Amino acid sequence: MPDLKHGVLAAGMVLAASIVSSQPALAQQCAQQTFEEARYIVCTVDVGKAGLRLFWKNVDGEPYRYFSSVARAVRDEGRTLTFAVNAGMYLSDFSPIGLYVENGRELRSVNTAEPEGSLGPVPNFYKEPNGVFFLDAASAGILPTDEFLKRRPRVRFATQSGPMLAIQNKVNPIFIVGSTDRTRRSGVGVCGRGAVRFAISEDGVNFYDFARLFRDHLKCPNALFLDGGRGVGIYNPAMGRNDRSWHGGFGPVFGLVE
Numbered sequence: 001m002p003d004l005k006h007g008v009l010a011a012g013m014v015l016a017a018s019i020v021s022s023q024p025a026l027a028q029q030c031a032q033q034t035f036e037e038a039r040y041i042v043c044t045v046d047v048g049k050a051g052l053r054l055f056w057k058n059v060d061g062e063p064y065r066y067f068s069s070v071a072r073a074v075r076d077e078g079r080t081l082t083f084a085v086n087a088g089m090y091l092s093d094f095s096p097i098g099l100y101v102e103n104g105r106e107l108r109s110v111n112t113a114e115p116e117g118s119l120g121p122v123p124n125f126y127k128e129p130n131g132v133f134f135l136d137a138a139s140a141g142i143l144p145t146d147e148f149l150k151r152r153p154r155v156r157f158a159t160q161s162g163p164m165l166a167i168q169n170k171v172n173p174i175f176i177v178g179s180t181d182r183t184r185r186s187g188v189g190v191c192g193r194g195a196v197r198f199a200i201s202e203d204g205v206n207f208y209d210f211a212r213l214f215r216d217h218l219k220c221p222n223a224l225f226l227d228g229g230r231g232v233g234i235y236n237p238a239m240g241r242n243d244r245s246w247h248g249g250f251g252p253v254f255g256l257v258e
Helices: 006-014 067-076 146-151 207-217
Strands: 033-036 038-046 052-057 081-086 099-100 105-108 131-135 137-144 157-160 164-167 185-192 196-201 222-228 232-234 253-257
Touching: 033 099, 038 207, 038 232, 052 099, 052 157, 052 185, 067 081, 067 232, 067 253, 081 185, 081 222, 131 146, 131 222, 137 146, 137 164, 137 185, 137 222, 157 222, 164 185, 164 207, 185 207, 207 222
Parallel strands: none
Antiparallel strands: 033 038, 038 196, 052 253, 081 232, 081 253, 099 105, 099 157, 131 137, 131 157, 164 222, 185 196, 185 222
């Protein structure tokens, strides 16, 4: 993929955050939606009214790996896991590749490394710019990683992934219209009125079309890619879904706890 043209995004990068206060509303259930003939599941959360959290390791210090393991841990708290999705790319030991903050504790630092090797496709995490999704007490934001490091906001939860899908209402210019690189994909956007929207594709889509789902259909000016291919999955008992990753499990997981 071509390098990001800094001049194209220079004006937008400074304001690329979507740090917005939530409006009173209940978390909405996940729903099937269609955009330009591709099928998606979209889950919408008002972070000011719903318990959106990140999960990685259990009380024994082992990765949860499966949505059902997270659901059991939440049930032990006397609560319910309403839905869950993967929360970014991870290594073979199911640890986050980049920044990971849980309950205000930074368990993995920001990853600003370059991809190893100079030949072959650039791994998705390292496509420019990657970014950070984060939560504070009553709001959510998505920032390109460079901008996140400049601002250093105080966060309760954060996960780093990449690439950014939409930046200040513009599709990431590295994406190719009509690309044949089509697979199932997952992502998250911070949208109007503080809504956070998670989407997974049920059909193969390219990056450009997936970014437009967030910008044009879901009205999310800022959105971040989470994972693709065999790492895409969702937990939603109301829809009869408890997906498994074909990588042997998930790394970090977003979960809505009620």
